[in-house]
Amino acid sequence: MKRAVTLIAVLTLSACASAAPETSLHVAVERDARKEGFRRLGVLTDDYYYCYPLTHEVIRVPKGFETDFASIPYIAAGFIDPMGDNMEAAVIHDYLYAVGEPGQREKADTILLDALEQHHVDPIRRKLMYETVRLGGAKNYGAPTEWRFVDPETQKPIKPPPKPKTAIVAQLKRCEDLKGATFLKLRAVAVLPHL
Numbered sequence: 001m002k003r004a005v006t007l008i009a010v011l012t013l014s015a016c017a018s019a020a021p022e023t024s025l026h027v028a029v030e031r032d033a034r035k036e037g038f039r040r041l042g043v044l045t046d047d048y049y050y051c052y053p054l055t056h057e058v059i060r061v062p063k064g065f066e067t068d069f070a071s072i073p074y075i076a077a078g079f080i081d082p083m084g085d086n087m088e089a090a091v092i093h094d095y096l097y098a099v100g101e102p103g104q105r106e107k108a109d110t111i112l113l114d115a116l117e118q119h120h121v122d123p124i125r126r127k128l129m130y131e132t133v134r135l136g137g138a139k140n141y142g143a144p145t146e147w148r149f150v151d152p153e154t155q156k157p158i159k160p161p162p163k164p165k166t167a168i169v170a171q172l173k174r175c176e177d178l179k180g181a182t183f184l185k186l187r188a189v190a191v192l193p194h195l
Contacts, residue, residue: 024048025088027067028152042067043150049186050092051175052111053118058170058178058186059111061095064158066148068094086129089115093133099167100142108141109133 026046048061069090089112096108109130116126140146149160170186172178178186 025091027087027091028155040069042069043152043155044091045152047187048088048091049178049183050088050115051172051178052114053175054114056172056175057168058172059092059095059167060169060186061091061167062161064149064152065091065095065098066150066157067091086116086119086121086125088119089121094146096167097137097141097143098146098148099164100146101166102142104166105138105141109137 025048026044027042028045029040029042044061044063044065044067047063050059050061051057052059067090069087092115093108093112096104096111101108112133113126113130116129121129147160147163149158150156151158170182172182
């Protein structure tokens, strides 16, 4: 199959044990797209499901969502790899901020902190990333510029689907239930259309 744009990388990362094996993060790093001139951008090539262990809420980050991973200032880029162990947590956090559910910013930041711990990010980096978003993230929470979608094949911007009222697509009894039939049912009744 001929592609209009060559993808620099496709990253397939296993989700943590509390999420299901079916919820691997699939991202294509966009070849020519950068935010603020230096941060790489990526686009999800498949839906990503994450179950938050404290509440058993399932978050669906849809295919086509554009992320800048961890929004790390240029000066800190040498200390924190935006596409390192923190990548899954950063993508979840980017999506929660893009949706911008009113009154839920602190919860979004707490989910980032907990997801960083789940993905074995060291305590110093976790705390630094958490404190940074608490300090400077308010202007981006729910901002229209955060709701960006890209065609994974062509890497061209596309019209975003309507923003959901919440990023939560299901509440489970336990995160281990996000597999098999439950996972297939969630995919079938996804809040946003598949691209």
